Amino acid sequence: MKRVGFIGLGVMGMPMATNILKAGYPLTVWNRTREKMRGLVSMGAVAGESPKDVAEKSDVVITMVADSPDVEQVILGSQGVIEGAHPGLIVVDMSTISPRVTIRIAKELEKKGVKMLDAPVSGGDVGATQGTLSIMVGGPEDAFKECLPIFQVLGKRITYMGSSGSGQITKLCNQVICALNIQAVCEGLMLAAKAGLDLQKMLNVVTGGAASSWMLSNLAPKMIKRDFEPGFKISHQLKDLHHALSLAEDLKIPLPGTALVSQLFRIVEALGMGDRGTSAAIVGMERISGFEIKASEGA
Amino acid sequence: MKRVGFIGLGVMGMPMATNILKAGYPLTVWNRTREKMRGLVSMGAVAGESPKDVAEKSDVVITMVADSPDVEQVILGSQGVIEGAHPGLIVVDMSTISPRVTIRIAKELEKKGVKMLDAPVSGGDVGATQGTLSIMVGGPEDAFKECLPIFQVLGKRITYMGSSGSGQITKLCNQVICALNIQAVCEGLMLAAKAGLDLQKMLNVVTGGAASSWMLSNLAPKMIKRDFEPGFKISHQLKDLHHALSLAEDLKIPLPGTALVSQLFRIVEALGMGDRGTSAAIVGMERISGFEIKASEGA
Numbered sequence: 001m002k003r004v005g006f007i008g009l010g011v012m013g014m015p016m017a018t019n020i021l022k023a024g025y026p027l028t029v030w031n032r033t034r035e036k037m038r039g040l041v042s043m044g045a046v047a048g049e050s051p052k053d054v055a056e057k058s059d060v061v062i063t064m065v066a067d068s069p070d071v072e073q074v075i076l077g078s079q080g081v082i083e084g085a086h087p088g089l090i091v092v093d094m095s096t097i098s099p100r101v102t103i104r105i106a107k108e109l110e111k112k113g114v115k116m117l118d119a120p121v122s123g124g125d126v127g128a129t130q131g132t133l134s135i136m137v138g139g140p141e142d143a144f145k146e147c148l149p150i151f152q153v154l155g156k157r158i159t160y161m162g163s164s165g166s167g168q169i170t171k172l173c174n175q176v177i178c179a180l181n182i183q184a185v186c187e188g189l190m191l192a193a194k195a196g197l198d199l200q201k202m203l204n205v206v207t208g209g210a211a212s213s214w215m216l217s218n219l220a221p222k223m224i225k226r227d228f229e230p231g232f233k234i235s236h237q238l239k240d241l242h243h244a245l246s247l248a249e250d251l252k253i254p255l256p257g258t259a260l261v262s263q264l265f266r267i268v269e270a271l272g273m274g275d276r277g278t279s280a281a282i283v284g285m286e287r288i289s290g291f292e293i294k295a296s297e298g299a
Numbered sequence: 300m301k302r303v304g305f306i307g308l309g310v311m312g313m314p315m316a317t318n319i320l321k322a323g324y325p326l327t328v329w330n331r332t333r334e335k336m337r338g339l340v341s342m343g344a345v346a347g348e349s350p351k352d353v354a355e356k357s358d359v360v361i362t363m364v365a366d367s368p369d370v371e372q373v374i375l376g377s378q379g380v381i382e383g384a385h386p387g388l389i390v391v392d393m394s395t396i397s398p399r400v401t402i403r404i405a406k407e408l409e410k411k412g413v414k415m416l417d418a419p420v421s422g423g424d425v426g427a428t429q430g431t432l433s434i435m436v437g438g439p440e441d442a443f444k445e446c447l448p449i450f451q452v453l454g455k456r457i458t459y460m461g462s463s464g465s466g467q468i469t470k471l472c473n474q475v476i477c478a479l480n481i482q483a484v485c486e487g488l489m490l491a492a493k494a495g496l497d498l499q500k501m502l503n504v505v506t507g508g509a510a511s512s513w514m515l516s517n518l519a520p521k522m523i524k525r526d527f528e529p530g531f532k533i534s535h536q537l538k539d540l541h542h543a544l545s546l547a548e549d550l551k552i553p554l555p556g557t558a559l560v561s562q563l564f565r566i567v568e569a570l571g572m573g574d575r576g577t578s579a580a581i582v583g584m585e586r587i588s589g590f591e592i593k594a595s596e597g598a
Contacts, residue, residue: 178509181512184478191546197465197469210517213512215509253590257479
């Protein structure tokens, strides 16, 4: 059984590392805030001294941190994973970061004989806890096959997408679609509310048909109840849209809807609500419209 | 059993009128192009001489025509329904038109003692044929209750939304959400294709999760196959977005996403593809991006 290292014990990383440990893998962990390692250590994990130390003690090192600079730091930085490189080591970055940065890190690791997979996930903290994440993987296919049993502990829908970066690109396509679907819900609700429709009745009508979406079913009721608990944070959605728009810029294609929605979500962040869930997107629309939707307007 | 009149035997109206006739209602029909009445007459319907004549021979007159001016013409115009007004007559407009025009027509009819319902539908020609349309109804509630047995012949999800115009407004909210969900699919596909992802693999990954929508499941495969058969025509989607944006203008609220998508769909119309299905939205994005998506790019 492969020795696994896990770096980054946040909202996502903690339950993922826990599932790996429970599945019986020898586990070494590392987190910038060291107290977060205690729970896993009490369950049998080893606390690494540094990402380098984790790499030296592992066959597969998984990173699950916030963004591109964090991944660069723990892999290529001082006392980073790369300093603990040894033959056969595979690095699996499951954060959602820039595909360009992913490819660059993979190339650096390759020089040391280390293979890297980009394997971002969707499904949120619930999926992380239940081991039902969707995992989209880019990088060398032989490394993917070696890591597949570990992925199967973490998720359900596991797809090999192709060369390095293609996992990240797939995730960004997912986020582009999500963002526009969120805006669709916002604009439908704003129009209905200002026109005086009963919002719940309107949702009942449109949810069954061609307007249906996961966002409509899941976020619209939260928007009406003004439940802005994450879920997925506005600031993380903005980070992902930033990467999607940067990729589109590299590719020289316009994504006008994504660009607009990104700016509208930026309003929510400017209002100090970046840490709220994506249901808070409605607040930006309310602010630029000068009124708030209400649970029962009555027709 | 109520005597029904049906005005407008197009792609939607023909199967709807047929279902009413099959359900045993005495039916009088009228269509601008008179030949279209033949089939229904051979099944037992009466061919009306004019909308006025249809109204004189009916308890409930249903209109299913293209847009606001057509509804105004057949109801308020010369030889229109209003000229055949009689006590107890109910007019049901099932076209998707301007809520403002709906309310105005309803007021004119009210002066003659005629009640009007606005009852636009979703579900397309398939729903019309199978009698599974969604019907969203505005107008006097007693008239709605009187007409409910007829609606139950035509559709499955029938919702009374409130006062005159609220059926139309609900439909416009539906169309706003649909339009942004279509754009979401376009931008996800454009990014994936230009980045060299396998489009089918990408769709398989994102269709199961938070990005899922009716449009993703139904239109994305058509876009990849370049199947632009309607379905629902770009020109009709544009008409509905025009009404939604006009309503938002009356209400003095911004719908920035809807406005943008409307302009992008306008590109498809400008390319001479207004009569193609909404899957042709991808063609506008391709035109402004200078490349076409392909079935299998391979990663």
